[in-house]
Amino acid sequence: MSRLAYFVRETLISLRRNLLMTIAGIITVAISLFLFGGILLVSATVDHGTQQWKHGIELEIFMKVGATHTEVQTIENALKTDPQVKSYKYLSQLDAYNIFKKDFSDQPALVESTKPSDLPESFRVAPTKAELTQPLADAYQHRPSVDTVITAAKQIKSLLTATRWIRLVFISMATVLLASSLFLIVNTIRLATFARRREIEVMKLVGASNWFVRVPFMAEGLVQGAIGAGFAFGLVWILKIVITNLLGHHSQNLFSTFRVTSSDALGIGLIVLVIGALIGVVGSIVGLRRFLEA
Amino acid sequence: MIRFEDVTKAYKGDVVALRELSLEILKGEFVFLVGPSGSGKSTFLKLLLRDEVATEGKVLVAGRDIGRLGSWKVPQLRRNIGCVFQDFKLLTNKTVYENVAFALEVIGRPKHIVRTQVPQILDLVGLTKKADNFPTELSGGEQQRVSIARAFVNRPLILLADEPTGNLDPATTVGIMRLLDRINRTGTTVVMATHDQRIVDAMRRRVVELDHGSLVRDQVRGVYGVGS
Numbered sequence: 001m002s003r004l005a006y007f008v009r010e011t012l013i014s015l016r017r018n019l020l021m022t023i024a025g026i027i028t029v030a031i032s033l034f035l036f037g038g039i040l041l042v043s044a045t046v047d048h049g050t051q052q053w054k055h056g057i058e059l060e061i062f063m064k065v066g067a068t069h070t071e072v073q074t075i076e077n078a079l080k081t082d083p084q085v086k087s088y089k090y091l092s093q094l095d096a097y098n099i100f101k102k103d104f105s106d107q108p109a110l111v112e113s114t115k116p117s118d119l120p121e122s123f124r125v126a127p128t129k130a131e132l133t134q135p136l137a138d139a140y141q142h143r144p145s146v147d148t149v150i151t152a153a154k155q156i157k158s159l160l161t162a163t164r165w166i167r168l169v170f171i172s173m174a175t176v177l178l179a180s181s182l183f184l185i186v187n188t189i190r191l192a193t194f195a196r197r198r199e200i201e202v203m204k205l206v207g208a209s210n211w212f213v214r215v216p217f218m219a220e221g222l223v224q225g226a227i228g229a230g231f232a233f234g235l236v237w238i239l240k241i242v243i244t245n246l247l248g249h250h251s252q253n254l255f256s257t258f259r260v261t262s263s264d265a266l267g268i269g270l271i272v273l274v275i276g277a278l279i280g281v282v283g284s285i286v287g288l289r290r291f292l293e294a
Numbered sequence: 295m296i297r298f299e300d301v302t303k304a305y306k307g308d309v310v311a312l313r314e315l316s317l318e319i320l321k322g323e324f325v326f327l328v329g330p331s332g333s334g335k336s337t338f339l340k341l342l343l344r345d346e347v348a349t350e351g352k353v354l355v356a357g358r359d360i361g362r363l364g365s366w367k368v369p370q371l372r373r374n375i376g377c378v379f380q381d382f383k384l385l386t387n388k389t390v391y392e393n394v395a396f397a398l399e400v401i402g403r404p405k406h407i408v409r410t411q412v413p414q415i416l417d418l419v420g421l422t423k424k425a426d427n428f429p430t431e432l433s434g435g436e437q438q439r440v441s442i443a444r445a446f447v448n449r450p451l452i453l454l455a456d457e458p459t460g461n462l463d464p465a466t467t468v469g470i471m472r473l474l475d476r477i478n479r480t481g482t483t484v485v486m487a488t489h490d491q492r493i494v495d496a497m498r499r500r501v502v503e504l505d506h507g508s509l510v511r512d513q514v515r516g517v518y519g520v521g522s
Contacts (some may be wrong), residue, residue: 205372
């Protein structure tokens, strides 16, 4: 107990002594993790809207609800033998229900009142060439027992390409910033050990264990990383609210399937916290290495 | 208690600090380590603290080869060896009491031990009245007493002193030597490196003389100068 009190006291003293460096470390951790978390959040939003248009899939054929097994089989056979179809994937009513549950996880009442049998079976189809999308859609639209065929709009396709690039740019920026926040923490810890080199010398002389010497400094790094990550968490949450509001105004158009859920933001926030804490601890271990060897 | 077996210590380059040194120091002995600067006295003490590791040969403390000690066991070794230096190494932002208590706190001794041990040791070194002073408010002799108190508060088996009187005037030196003698009489092995001819001649204890890293003299009741 007195040992814990000692660690807490020493950590606080050290944090206060290097206040400016500490603040700089916290701010860089916060900004880099916010960038990182932000891009994850935007990706999650785009993912929700574009999930069904990945891996070359250009159209989805929805059967009528209540289509018989034979009717579904007929469509499947047609797809199988169609030379214009590169590949297709069958989604059962249960698959549809699982997607539905995920998409509407924010509206439990709606999920509650819906059963798998209320939802249509469907085929996700990848044509051999993108130009064949419209002819294929027209051809299947007029078959009996097919309810509707939807195709990926051009905007969606270009959005997918754009987000891929944006993601790349943001993640590289976040990586650079994360590296610099790591260096800042390493530097803060070095300064802290330098400021207290006489104390460390005496501690080692009288036989304090290596961990006893290290823990206050590691706690210092951890506190910086965690506080920075805490700020980043808050910023990600604000971004989530902003995105939700922006998308709310466009609920009837192309972006109606774009959404971000609280669980997305929470999961990303937790990732951000873990990375922040990790950066803090790793930074202090690196910062301590030179001083505590031998 | 301490045994050197054919110990050679070479630093980077061709600097040989100790050359095939063999020596045994028994429990409770008081040994002066003499010799000119660069003769290997400091290296001798550093090997005992495992600040350095012997290039060849073995250094044994209480029967254990400390060259083969894992780095995580070194703190345990140092808890059994008190250490006093010419420059005292006191923490200027802590009081006398706190400086001594620090040595116990950082090795995880419980509070009640600290509260009983520290006043006791301050009494032994005669600094009870200065417990709340800061080191800068003390004379050199008093500062060295604090550093001895800190080295001895954990009751180590061995006390190493590296030129402990190097910064002190003759009158103060006598006081410090009396204190070290008292500590020695409690059964603690004391090894003191020194240049001070007068103390060595006055104390008439075992003298080990090093020159260029080699043992040139080991005399049971010796004096500083050779052949006298």
